[in-house]
Amino acid sequence: MDRLADIWVCEMEQYREYDKFAKCGKCELKAWCRGCPAVAKGTNGDFYAADPQCWKEVE
Numbered sequence: 723m724d725r726l727a728d729i730w731v732c733e734m735e736q737y738r739e740y741d742k743f744a745k746c747g748k749c750e751l752k753a754w755c756r757g758c759p760a761v762a763k764g765t766n767g768d769f770y771a772a773d774p775q776c777w778k779e780v781e
């Protein structure tokens with residue numbers, strides 16, 4: 723059985739390519755925020771699409 727900590731640290735690393743995030747990749751808040759990829763996936767079918775809940779305008 724995998725430990726949750728091992729999954730979080732190792733297996734989830736593939737989802738931490740922050741520059742792939744369409745909007746958050748260009749945002750100065752990406753180190754702290756990055757929106758909710760689950761909502762982006764559920765809304766747009768794309769894990770890396772912009773989170774529709776985001777309030778910030780990013781150029």
Ligand code: SF4
Pocket residue numbers: 745746747749750751752755756757758773776777778780
């Ligand atoms: S403020 Fe918006 S664009 Fe910036 S990191 Fe958060 S969700 Fe992404």
